[in-house]
Amino acid sequence: MDLDLRKVRYFVAVADELHFGRAAERLHIAQPVLSRQIRALEDELGVQLFVRTKRATELTSAGRQLLDDARSLLASADATRRRVAQAARGPKTFTIGFMPGLTVTAAVRAFGAVHPDVGIELIRTTWDDQVDVLHDGRVDVSVVRLPIDQSGLTVRPLFDEPRVAMLPVGHRLAGKPVVDITDLAGEHLLQDPDAVPEWRDIAVELRTRTAQPVPAMRSVEEKLEHVAAGRGVSIVPLSVATFYQRSDVAMVRVESLAPNTVCLAWIAARRSRLLPEFADLAQQVPWTP
Incomplete structure (x- = not known):
């Protein structure tokens, strides 16, 4: 049936x-x-x-x-329909997804220089849809942050970058050059603890089952609004913290945190020659976390 x-x-x-x-x-x-x-x-x-x-x-x-x-x-x-239609038209456009804090300009310029006849489109993604945009056909390739579900994907690493804590500017640890993850044990984490595995071993609220609900947040800007209001802290990649700097939020380096890995991903079953070509160029250009 x-x-x-x-x-x-x-x-x-x-x-x-x-x-x-x-x-x-x-x-x-x-x-x-x-x-x-x-x-x-x-x-x-x-x-x-x-x-x-x-x-x-x-x-x-x-x-x-x-x-x-x-x-x-x-x-x-839906993705199959888009890809079949695109294959019939030929590779006239190439769409790239990218996560907040990441700048894809160098890779886009390098690709455009080699393929001036291909139109390049960009879509900013989020933690929630950085892989969905590949499976539903909205983008051809996506610059993603691990961890992701890599099922059905080809994934190539680009670079690693440190993660930092975002604190209210009046926080007791704000202004310190570096803190340990254990210094944040009593704080409320404004994100899914699975996104910060190190948190599970030290978080007081998880051990005492007093965890507060995490507000629904669709963007980095919303997350930083909650941080600035003193509702908790957030762990983000350095490039995100740098890109979204604001005077009422402090950035503090945290020891004992594994770096965040940034990769390029696309659907493994795709046969477009543009995908490995873009990946090769992206791995050659400089990336600035």
């Missing part, structure tokens, strides 16, 4: 909204049509995906499993 991607898209909309009416409005179709399509999908799969009552719509266990798989399935289908 082949999955109908249109029905899968309808399913994701209902799963996101948990409301057939709102999902129908989002999809610009009539609610009865949407209900019939979901029932047809359930019949094809032989499972119930939603439990509907007068008060709520909820996913079943089968529905939750389908939702886990559906997003990557749809992203892969």
Whole structure:
């Protein structure tokens, strides 16, 4: 049995909204049509995906499993369409993703000098989507910060750089030339502890199970606003700290922190000759953390 991607898209909309009416409005179709399509999908799969009552719509266990798989399935289908269309047009554009704090100018100039006929586009990424933009086809290559899920990717290292602590300017450790990671044991970390593995061994709030929730943050600027307000500290690569300097946030070097590795990544199955060419050039130009 082949999955109908249109029905899968309808399913994701209902799963996101948990409301057939709102999902129908989002999809610009009539609610009865949407209900019939979901029932047809359930019949094809032989499972119930939603439990509907007068008060709520909820996913079943089968529905939750389908939702886990559906997003990557749809992203892969969209990426395939983009790549096929691009292959038909020829390599007229080349899109590069890059993380905050990184400057790709030298690599872009070197590539442009070799391929003046190829248009170069740039997309700034985040910790959350630096790999997603590769899988969904938004970029051809991405300058990423490890760790990432490297499944299905070709990854080439570019350079390592130190990580530093960002503190409120009035913090007791601000102004010190260097601190140890243990000096920060009592602080609240404004990011996922998995991003700073060294934190798990020393963090007081993790050992005492008093960890405060980490606010949702979509950018470095938002993170630094929370730091400046005294809500916690953040560990970032040196290039990020340097690029986003501000007078109410102090940068302090931290001992016992492993460096951050910056790499170039692209989809391993891609056959474009431009990918290894750009990678070779990127490894030859200077990078300034």
